Amino acid sequence: MTCYNNLKCLVQLLFSEDRLKTKQVHFSTSSDDSSVFHSEVDFRFKTYAPPAFDHFRGLFGVSQEDFLVQHKNSPLRELSSSGASGSLFYISKDDEFILKTVQRKERRLLLQVLEDYYQNLKQNPRTLLPKFFGLYNYIPKTGGNKNIRFVVMNNVLPSALKMDWKYDLKGSTYNRRASLAEKMKPYPTFKDLDFVEHFPGGLILEEATYNALMRTLDLAASENSRQMQRLKEEEKDLEESKIQKRTDENWFGGIPARSRNGDNLLVFLGIIDILQSYRLSKKLEHTWKAVVYD
Template sequence: MDQIQGGGIVFRLMQGVKICLKSEPNRKLGIEFADYNRTVTHEVTYPNNVKLSIQEICPSIFGDIREMNKISQISLLKEWDIPQDKLTASESSGKSGSIFILSNEKSFMIKSIEKREEKLLLRMIHDYHQHLVTNPQSLLMKVLAFYSIKNTISRESYIMFNNLLKINVSIDEKYDLKGSTKDREASKVERAKAVPCLLDNDFIAAQRKLHFGPVKAEFMKQLVADSSLLCRFDSMDYSFLVGIHKVKPEDKEFVQSQKSSIFYNSPLGDKVCTIISSDKTEIYFVGVIDIFTFYDAEKRVANAAKSVKYSEDSLSTVNAQKYSSRFCTFVDSIID
């Protein structure tokens, strides 16, 4: 990712986020159906008479998700109280060119989203929220807020979510896995990093396995349920994010004292699925990210064009049903 300066729209976004958080009303008991369509608008005037409209989309719904994850208004305000001279953002090197902003302690992220991602999120919002309510151990990324910034000529949308790999131990290996193989190798630039984010072919070439042991069945049941939700809404191209910590001498007391080897909140990784390997030599931090890519007409055309030259089984751009089936089969195959 390329670093970009913290001025302009990034600074105004941060100011808008803090205004939204500070103005958050007391949470009422229960969610009403109207909450899935409600927006709250804040008209803000910045220096030099720059006027913007900041919209909170479905604030009660995302407030409920924050509450489920025990994330307070005070903690978020502290995380996003970033001085302008220290405010930085990164631009994705991928096709989307999304902007990412990390909070003070890197516990949360804000990401810009495209219109088609926004449309899918709005279509999914009711079922996504209810899925998280009925599946408290869901592996899906947790969207904590949804904002839209408008001026007289443009509109940008952003989501806030928890950083799955903000944990209290070091990450020694990191993988972004989709179950496809076309162009799924980390670049030379990525490999030069201290802890590169490796991809499917890198994982396969290393003959890597994740040793979940007896908790595999519980884990896979949840993964299939999560993927089934995404499939219903024609979502595809999501990733299984894996962070691996090699157990150090200072970790052994914690590891040996645990009665279970799977957690969804632990001293090592808060609000992330944490699994101790069956041989107690590794700790895995896992989740499903990038879940709002819709298999639309553009993706269908891309699939048709690429399928002429490459096996469809190797492509990330396939229909949601095929993607879900292949994704779950692949993850199942790399776990023992």
């Protein structure tokens, strides 16, 4: 099937049932025709929906060669995480890729929303959603070790700049202050109340930058594809392209801002943990905390 620029046709091709099948390779310490020889330990390695993620990497400008080279012989660095999900984070040598462990339900959810995720990427190239490059599962032969499911995604924080503050923001005030132990770390992750304390007057953005950012956030949150398309008017596209050009050339991909004290800042934004299922119990918990604490 040839689709060219036909979005509907391309979606049907990429996300058909047979294209979302799992590819599995067995790595064995004993050489045979059904496995790949490996000198360390026996394990199986699963790749989920390879054609879909190959296409995503192409959309993100990541070549197959760069993707493989960065993970083939280069050691990964473990990153500290203050999140409640219990996920482990590792970063590639060039700081471009992050490997994040995920639970079975998160893997299932990502596969379920792949088509909607793709539609969002096509209609909103500047989305703040994570850029997923691949979904995998490491399965050791020995029964004592658990499966390790992980996604490979982009790193939104630049390695070329020294980071002054890092925040995990949820829009709530209940229990949203970094612990003393967290604050003692070399690169702590602060929370909502810490942000309010550090920037009591908030941050100031240029009007054009603010408007472009709000449109990006609106598009990321919208579930109506027609509304998303209507927002892409020529005048807005021209304005955003100018802002994007200036951002790429001068600000390392960050958003220029100022504090109320007049300090110049660069802000880097990204939406994370989109694979967390927001069930009824969580909704009730959020409502209760909002009423009692906010």
